[in-house]
Amino acid sequence: MTQTTSDRPSGRAGGAVVPVLAFAGIVVAVMQTLLVPVIKDLPLLLDTSPADATWVLTSTLLSGAVSTPIMGRLGDLHGKRRMLVASLAVMVVGALVSALTSDLLLMIAGRTLQGVAMGAIPLGIGLMRDMLPRERLGSAMALMSSSIGVGGGLALPAAALVAQYSDWHVLYFGAAGLGVLAIALTLAVVPESPVRAPGTFDLPGALGLSAGLVLLLLPVSKGGDWGWTSGTTLGLLGAAATVLLLWGVMELRVAAPLVDLRTTARREVLLTNLASIMVGVSFFVVSLVLPQLLQLPASTGHGLGQSMVVAGLCVAPLGLTMMFTAPVYARLSARYGPKTTLILGLLIIAAGYAGGLGLMNAAWQTVVTSVVLGAGIGLAYSSLPALIIGAVPASETGAANGLNTLMRSIGTSVSSAVIGMVLANTADTVGGVEIPTLHGFRLSFVIATAAVAVGLALALFLPSGRPSAHPQLRASGEEDENLERAQAALRGFRGRVLDAAGVPVARAEVTLTDRRGRRAGATVSADDGGYALPVPARGPYVLSARAAGHAPLASPATHAGGPHPVDLDLSLPGETVSA
Numbered sequence: 016m017t018q019t020t021s022d023r024p025s026g027r028a029g030g031a032v033v034p035v036l037a038f039a040g041i042v043v044a045v046m047q048t049l050l051v052p053v054i055k056d057l058p059l060l061l062d063t064s065p066a067d068a069t070w071v072l073t074s075t076l077l078s079g080a081v082s083t084p085i086m087g088r089l090g091d092l093h094g095k096r097r098m099l100v101a102s103l104a105v106m107v108v109g110a111l112v113s114a115l116t117s118d119l120l121l122m123i124a125g126r127t128l129q130g131v132a133m134g135a136i137p138l139g140i141g142l143m144r145d146m147l148p149r150e151r152l153g154s155a156m157a158l159m160s161s162s163i164g165v166g167g168g169l170a171l172p173a174a175a176l177v178a179q180y181s182d183w184h185v186l187y188f189g190a191a192g193l194g195v196l197a198i199a200l201t202l203a204v205v206p207e208s209p210v211r212a213p214g215t216f217d218l219p220g221a222l223g224l225s226a227g228l229v230l231l232l233l234p235v236s237k238g239g240d241w242g243w244t245s246g247t248t249l250g251l252l253g254a255a256a257t258v259l260l261l262w263g264v265m266e267l268r269v270a271a272p273l274v275d276l277r278t279t280a281r282r283e284v285l286l287t288n289l290a291s292i293m294v295g296v297s298f299f300v301v302s303l304v305l306p307q308l309l310q311l312p313a314s315t316g317h318g319l320g321q322s323m324v325v326a327g328l329c330v331a332p333l334g335l336t337m338m339f340t341a342p343v344y345a346r347l348s349a350r351y352g353p354k355t356t357l358i359l360g361l362l363i364i365a366a367g368y369a370g371g372l373g374l375m376n377a378a379w380q381t382v383v384t385s386v387v388l389g390a391g392i393g394l395a396y397s398s399l400p401a402l403i404i405g406a407v408p409a410s411e412t413g414a415a416n417g418l419n420t421l422m423r424s425i426g427t428s429v430s431s432a433v434i435g436m437v438l439a440n441t442a443d444t445v446g447g448v449e450i451p452t453l454h455g456f457r458l459s460f461v462i463a464t465a466a467v468a469v470g471l472a473l474a475l476f477l478p479s480g481r482p483s484a485h486p487q488l489r490a491s492g493e494e495d496e497n498l499e500r501a502q503a504a505l506r507g508f509r510g511r512v513l514d515a516a517g518v519p520v521a522r523a524e525v526t527l528t529d530r531r532g533r534r535a536g537a538t539v540s541a542d543d544g545g546y547a548l549p550v551p552a553r554g555p556y557v558l559s560a561r562a563a564g565h566a567p568l569a570s571p572a573t574h575a576g577g578p579h580p581v582d583l584d585l586s587l588p589g590e591t592v593s594a
Contacts, residue, residue, distance in 0.1 A: 031204045032146065033155040036139040037162050039103060039197040042190075043132040044166025045174075046106060047075065049186050051306065052175040052323050060183060063119045066240050073236045074123045078130030080232055080424050081225040086134025087417025088221075088273050090141060091212040096205050099138040100198055106132035107194035114187035125187075132194075133424065136163055137416030140400045145208035154345035156404070157397030161341060163423075165334040171306070172327030179323050214271025221273050223262035230255035232425070235432050239439065274418055275407075283406040284415070286473050287399060288422045290357065293470030294395045295426020296433075297364050300463035301371075301388050303434050304456050305330050305381050315445075317453040319378055329381045336389025337396065344397040353401035354477045360394030361471045367391055368464045372457050395470075399423075402477065430466075434459045507536070508572060510584040511544035512560050519544025520587055523562035530555050546585075550574045560585045 050072065053060065057068035082102070090098040109128025116122055139159045147155055177185050234241070234251040241248050266272040278284060309326035311318025321329070347356045367387035374380035400416055407415040441455030512523040525546045527536040535556065540546045550556065553574050561567040566588035574581055 031200075032206075033143070033151070033158065035197075035200045035204045036142060036155075037158045037165075039099065039135050039201060040139055040159050040162030041166035041169070042103070042193045042197045043106070043135045044163040045170040045193065046110070046129045046132060046190055047079075047163070048166070048170045048302070049174055049190060051171060051302075052178045052327065053183050053186075056183075061117060061119045061122060067119060069237070069240065070119075070123050071126050073233070074127040075130040076236060076424070076428055077229055077232055078127045079133035080130075080228045080421055080428075082131040083133045083137065083421045083424065084224060084274060084417040085221050086131070087137045087141070087415070087420075088212075089216060090134075090138045091210075092214070092216055094207050094211075095138045095141045095145070096201065096207040099135050099142070099205075100201055102132045102134045102138070103194050103198045103201070105129075107191050107198070110187045110191035110194060114184050114191060117184075129190075133420065134417060136160070137400075137420050140404070140416045142205065142208055144404055145210045146206065153348050153401065154342045156400045157341035157344040157348075157393075158338065160396045160400045161337040161393050163396075163420075165338045169331060169334045172324060172331050175323040175327035212271075217266075217269055217271060217273040220262065220266055220269060223258065223265060224273060227255055227259035227262055228421075230258055232428055235425075235428050238432055239436050243436075275415075278407055278415065279418065281406060282476075283402060283478050286477050287402040287406075288419055290361075290470045290473040290477075291399050291419055291422040292426040292429070293466045293473070294361075294364075294392065294399070295423035296430040296466040297368070297388075297426075297463045297470070298392050298396075298423075299427040299430035300368075300434055300459055300466075301333060301385065302330070303431065303438075304459050305385065307438075307451055308375060308456055309378060309381060311450065315450055317375070317456075319381075321378055325378070329378050330385055332382055333385040333389040333392075336386050337393035340390055340393030341397060344394055347394070348398065348401060353398040353405070354474065356394050357398035357402065357474050357477075358471065360391045360396075360398060361467050361474060363391030364388060364395065365391075365464055365467045365471070368460045368467065371460050375453065375456060396423075426466075430463075433462060437462065507547065507549040507574065507580050508556075508558060508583050509545070509547035509580045510582050512540040512546060512562065512585045512587060513544055514565060514587050517586075520560075520562050520565065523560050523565075523585075523587065525585070526559040526561075528557040528559065547580065558583065558585060560587055562587060 050057070054072070057063075057071060058065045061068055061071070086098050086102055106129050109125045109131070112125030112128065113122055114125075116125070136159065139162075140156055143152060143155045143159060174186055177183070177189065230251050234248040234255075238248045263276055266274060266276050279288070306326045308317075309319045309321040309329055310323060311320070313320035344356055347359070367384055367390075370387065371384040374384050399419055403415050403419050437458055438451045438455045439449065441452050441458060442449040443452055444450070508527070512520040512525065514520050519540075519542075521540060521542040521544060523540040523544070523546075525538050525540060525548065526534060527548045527550065529535045529551075535551055536548045538546050538548055540560075540562075548558075555571060555573045557569055558572050559567065559569045568585055568587050570585070572581070572583055
């Protein structure tokens with residue numbers, strides 16, 4: 016079992032923790048979509064070529080992809096709140112750099128720093144896992160997971176309004192202010208989690224993953240400009256495959272890897288991450304298509320002729336609906352499990368895109384499409400962290416959710432590249448200007464539907480768990496297989512805490528006391544009742560277990576000093592039973 020340096024608290028977080036963490040996630044998402052209203056004007060604003068201007072967007076994508084799993088692992092090791100504040104602080108610095116310059120290189124540097132904040136999403140989810148009671152965790156994680164879509168949807172009309180009536184640098188001053196507010200609220204309201212992972216930071220692993228991701232995402236983002244069959248694009252993709260393969264071999268040989276590939280390869284984790292890519296693809300398609308459709312002049316025959324602000328307002332329901340689905344998800348997941356809610360979300364997304372093929376003739380129709388897609392994407396996004404957390408140990412939630420967030424980012428990157436290529440290849444040239452066609456928009460929706468179909472097929476093969484009041488907290492079965500690897504010399508007791516009827520008791524406090532009455536160790540049982548406690552030496556001990564609603568148990572137990580743990584189940588109330 017992966018050990019932690021402290022017990023996991025239960026229900027000690029104040030009522031403001033969830034909205035504060037969700038606000039931090041929304042601020043990060045705002046940073047990602049801040050430039051959408053002025054993308055087409057960037058070459059003029061920065062006095063550069065269109066190809067070079069795209070680096071302003073690509074740099075944020077690359078830094079976000081690299082930093083997300085790294086910040087997640089650092090949070091597991093050194094404190095999730097600490098790393099959350101650090102990522103937001105880097106974002107604020109980057110926003111100020113961008114706000115004070117119109118130089119291309121400085122703007123790219125500022126945008127690179129802003130991408131570091133993407134790690135706030137998995138860190139916030141990890142904090143919720145560590146602090147919140149089970150009855151609050153489902154809706155809280157759903158809101159945090161959806162915050163990237165919520166922020167993106169809400170930022171569009173606000174950014175469009177600022178860009179249309181003020182200097183575009185004001186966007187970054189506003190983002191910096193939001194970042195400072197998020198930091199202040201986090202420090203004032205959110206306590207630090209005591210849950211820590213063992214080991215040290217895997218610097219070679221971080222460098223290898225960073226190199227592999229840059230080599231992968233760079234040609235994905237720039238392939239349209241370089242040519243998909245060019246030597247540069249194919250060479251970088253080949254180099255990415257080689258580097259990531261070597262990185263994977265190295266990670267399997269490290270005692271405390273940046274990413275536990277053995278956990279990642281488990282069916283529930285692997286399929287969830289692959290499905291996350293498909294959800295990311297589907298989410299970004301609507302963000303690319305509808306604003307363009309709305310703003311194209313009516314003279315094109317299919318454009319809706321709306322202003323930048325109105326276009327943003329028509330797409331805003333996408334984010335609002337995602338936000339309002341969080342409590343709905345919690346109820347559905349509690350009854351049917353996160354796998355079912357993921358499948359339901361994907362079906363709604365498919366229905367939204369299928370219906371959207373015929374709803375492109377009026378602004379109100381795009382609002383309907385946004386609402387339906389927002390509901391489906393909200394349910395799907397909300398299900399992903401629950402599935403991940405249900406399959407990994409508590410001390411690995413930051414890194415695991417960081418990797419899952421990375422998978423979504425890869426999905427949006429692929430979506431951006433593919434849809435950009437589709438719209439360019441189907442565009443009509445009028446007066447030397449390429450105009451996206453209705454055929455291109457509809458083909459983009461068909462591609463999104465196909466991605467959802469792949470995600471649905473993956474979701475159907477996820478393991479089915481028994482729904483409960485907190486299915487997202489199902490403990491990992493990896494405890495046994497990773498026992499020796501997690502701690503070099505684990506000599507102690509392990510087993511499960513059960514009630515009188517033999518039902519596992521989650522979050523029971525298990526304490527180990529030596530022969531002199533001194534506390535020798537403590538832990539909290541996992542959600543399948545599992546616990547593990549190392550012993551400092553052989554000899555007699557007393558194992559005590561306590562849980563709300565149960566009589567406490569104190570029972571003697573002896574460890575002979577061998578290299579293997581002693582299996583003991585603790586029955587509340589009752590006696591210690593040999594497993």
